[in-house]
Amino acid sequence: MPGLQVVAGGGLLHRRLFLKESAGAAALALLRATPASAAQSQEVPGYMKAPGQGMRPYGERSPHESAVQRLVVPVTGTTGSGSSRTPLEHLEGIITPSSLHFERHHSGVPDIAPADHRLLIHGLVERPLTFDLAALSRYPLVSRVHFVECSGNSTALYAAEPLQATAGSLHGMVSCSEWTGVPLGTLLAEAGVQPAGRWLLAEGADAASMSRSIPVEKALDDALVAIYQNGERLRPENGYPMRLLLPGWEGNTNVKWLRRLKVTAEPVMTKDETSKYTDLMPDGKARQFTFPMGVKSVITSPSGGGQMLGPGLYQISGLAWSGAGRIRRVDVSADGGKTWAPAALSEPVHSKALTRFRMAWRWDGGPVVLASRAADDTGAVQPTRRALIAERGTPFRYHYHAIQSWSVAGNGEVRNVYV
Amino acid sequence: MFTCDRGVRFAIAALMFAGVTTMAGQAQRPASRSRPVVPQGPGLGVPAAEALVAAWDVSIPPDGTGLPPGSGNPAQGAQIFNTKCIACHGPEGAGSVNDRLVGGQGTLTSAAPVRTIGSFWPYATTLFDYVRRAMPYPQPHSLSDPEVYALVAYLLNLNGVIAKDAVMDAKTLPRVEMPNRAGFERAYPPRR
Numbered sequence: 001m002p003g004l005q006v007v008a009g010g011g012l013l014h015r016r017l018f019l020k021e022s023a024g025a026a027a028l029a030l031l032r033a034t035p036a037s038a039a040q041s042q043e044v045p046g047y048m049k050a051p052g053q054g055m056r057p058y059g060e061r062s063p064h065e066s067a068v069q070r071l072v073v074p075v076t077g078t079t080g081s082g083s084s085r086t087p088l089e090h091l092e093g094i095i096t097p098s099s100l101h102f103e104r105h106h107s108g109v110p111d112i113a114p115a116d117h118r119l120l121i122h123g124l125v126e127r128p129l130t131f132d133l134a135a136l137s138r139y140p141l142v143s144r145v146h147f148v149e150c151s152g153n154s155t156a157l158y159a160a161e162p163l164q165a166t167a168g169s170l171h172g173m174v175s176c177s178e179w180t181g182v183p184l185g186t187l188l189a190e191a192g193v194q195p196a197g198r199w200l201l202a203e204g205a206d207a208a209s210m211s212r213s214i215p216v217e218k219a220l221d222d223a224l225v226a227i228y229q230n231g232e233r234l235r236p237e238n239g240y241p242m243r244l245l246l247p248g249w250e251g252n253t254n255v256k257w258l259r260r261l262k263v264t265a266e267p268v269m270t271k272d273e274t275s276k277y278t279d280l281m282p283d284g285k286a287r288q289f290t291f292p293m294g295v296k297s298v299i300t301s302p303s304g305g306g307q308m309l310g311p312g313l314y315q316i317s318g319l320a321w322s323g324a325g326r327i328r329r330v331d332v333s334a335d336g337g338k339t340w341a342p343a344a345l346s347e348p349v350h351s352k353a354l355t356r357f358r359m360a361w362r363w364d365g366g367p368v369v370l371a372s373r374a375a376d377d378t379g380a381v382q383p384t385r386r387a388l389i390a391e392r393g394t395p396f397r398y399h400y401h402a403i404q405s406w407s408v409a410g411n412g413e414v415r416n417v418y419v
Numbered sequence: 420m421f422t423c424d425r426g427v428r429f430a431i432a433a434l435m436f437a438g439v440t441t442m443a444g445q446a447q448r449p450a451s452r453s454r455p456v457v458p459q460g461p462g463l464g465v466p467a468a469e470a471l472v473a474a475w476d477v478s479i480p481p482d483g484t485g486l487p488p489g490s491g492n493p494a495q496g497a498q499i500f501n502t503k504c505i506a507c508h509g510p511e512g513a514g515s516v517n518d519r520l521v522g523g524q525g526t527l528t529s530a531a532p533v534r535t536i537g538s539f540w541p542y543a544t545t546l547f548d549y550v551r552r553a554m555p556y557p558q559p560h561s562l563s564d565p566e567v568y569a570l571v572a573y574l575l576n577l578n579g580v581i582a583k584d585a586v587m588d589a590k591t592l593p594r595v596e597m598p599n600r601a602g603f604e605r606a607y608p609p610r611r
Contacts, residue, residue: 075517076516076517077507077516077517078556081556106553107553107556107559120467120471120472120475121464121467122467122472122475122476127464127466128466128467128472129464129465129466129467130464130465130467130471131463131464131465135463135464135465136463138461138463139458139460139461139463140458140459140460142458182460183457183458185457186457186458186459186460187460187464189457189459189460190460190462190464191464201478203478207553207559208552208553208559209477209552209553209559211478211552215607215608217608220457259475260475260476262476262478264480266480266481267480268478268479268480268548269480269481269541269542269544269545270478270545270548270549271545271548271549271553274539274540274541274542274545274603275534275536275539275540275545278603279606280527280532280534282528283528284527284528284532284602285602285603285604286527286539286602286603286604287603287604287605287606288603288604288605288606288607289605289606289607290606290607291606291607393530394530395530395531395532
């Protein structure tokens with residue numbers, strides 16, 4: 001039947017089903033559930049009988065959405081260290097509201113007045129220079145949509161048994177914003193990097209003086225000193241007044257509250273590029289400077305911890321991203337990976353950005369296992385958990401990017417499962 | 420945990436208007452590898468005074484460049500540790516609410532590796548750099564340089580890396596051979 005083409009096991013339907021041009025009305029009629037009779041009052045509601053509230057200088061979301069919150073996970077014994085996670089299962093599209101952008105801080109969020117803040121560029125340069133926010137705001141700005149992902153995102157999936165939690169609790173240390181800033185290459189050109197300068201020590205103005213060594217090559221490629229996020233100045237917890245933005249690279253290298261860039265010949269070997277954020281392999285060697293985040297996807301609706309509302313037509317929705325470039329394709333399975341079918345990607349697809357995929361699905365009410373598998377434009381394909389762990393072992397800790405599977409039970413319960 | 424109170428179910432009518440998607444796998448523009456043009460700036464950088472650079476430049480690389488004057492030994496470090504560090508890191512760095520700092524040698528190939536200064540950290544200079552910039556957690560930048568040298572000496576001695584009477588200063592610290600010095604492989608630049 002046109003528009004009702006089953007494309008893979010478990011009830012996956014052709015992606016054209018949800019497109020106006022091709023979905024046959026007759027086919028859709030067959031799928032349409034019979035809605036329960038509406039209990040809607042016939043009275044004119046009170047909010048239509050009197051003028052509503054006035055304008056306000058800074059908006060707030062509807063109070064009816066106040067339950068949509070980041071999951072805050074502090075490091076024991078501290079208030080300012082740890083993470084808060086984006087509730088991916090409650091969001092749609094690709095832009096994360098700034099208020100819900102994930103956080104990972106190493107010693108809290110500093111309260112910085114822009115007048116007190118400078119970015120110092122020094123080291124192997126011709127001219128050591130400082131820049132304040134007012135100066136940077138006069139530079140040629142560029143705006144780009146990019147994800148930031150903590151390299152420790154999804155680390156719970158290294159555990160032997162699947163943790164029961166939502167998509168956001170497990171994978172919500174990834175967020176995506178439109179970032180506006182000054183290309184770092186412009187500032188480095190002004191300071192004049194000497195030929196021996198191959199690395200940059202980037203340091204934040206937080207109480208941890210968070211610091212990472214960054215290759216100059218990346219700085220000249222697509223790095224920004226970001227000063228706006230989603231159209232307004234950065235949020236304090238995202239680096240106000242200025243942060244480093246290294247598209248596609250592990251979150252902690254995108255140093256927030258950026259205060260200092262020292263051009264060096266070799267890495268400084270800071271704590272967060274030796275003792276932490278290095279990848280211990282089964283042979284006892286640790287990989288260092290594993291910067292790009294791997295190609296990855298996760299179905300956000302339905303999500304682990306959720307409850308289906310009965311058999312019928314659903315839209316599977318999820319996010320895919322890659323630190324190497326654009327998402328080229330996302331396949332979805334509803335039979336635990338036996339058969340797959342391509343999902344629709346929501347345009348535009350940005351490089352090194354969250355990409356929304358959607359897939360039509362008729363759930364027959366029986367047990368199924370949903371999964372998504374992303375591929376990027378370098379040809380890299382998201383691995384299975386089994387393959388990832390066979391290569392790395394489980395003490396690896398960072399850069400988890402394997403296929404996520406959700407089981408849907410006959411009673412509608414959605415759970416995290418290993419396949 | 421949340422439930423899917425927002426609902427994953429869609430009204431068919433709403434879906435009819437969701438006409439802005441394209442098919443996956445359609446030809447996309449290839450990833451551009453060309454170097455973006457660096458825009459010319461207005462030249463507003465303010466020359467940084469030498470004194471400012473000297474005051475701000477606290478990072479210490481493995482060769483020890485920039486290590487300050489002063490020195491400290493393990494006994495002095497033990498006194499500071501037992502006052503300012505023990506609450507989070509436990510007696511003799513055995514770990515408490517926060518990281519264990521001692522032991523773990525020989526565990527890196529096991530199923531439960533213990534990553535400490537002695538078993539994992541490749542450079543002793545990192546310890547000075549990190550303690551001076553970030554520790555103790557509630558009061559970073561509160562220790563004097565000799566106090567940092569003393570703490571570093573204490574932690575290295577607890578890990579069996581230096582002798583009990585060894586003195587750490589700008590000359591001796593970069594020469595310390597960490598047990599896991601050869602335990603790291605650089606993944607950057609990537610093999611192309």
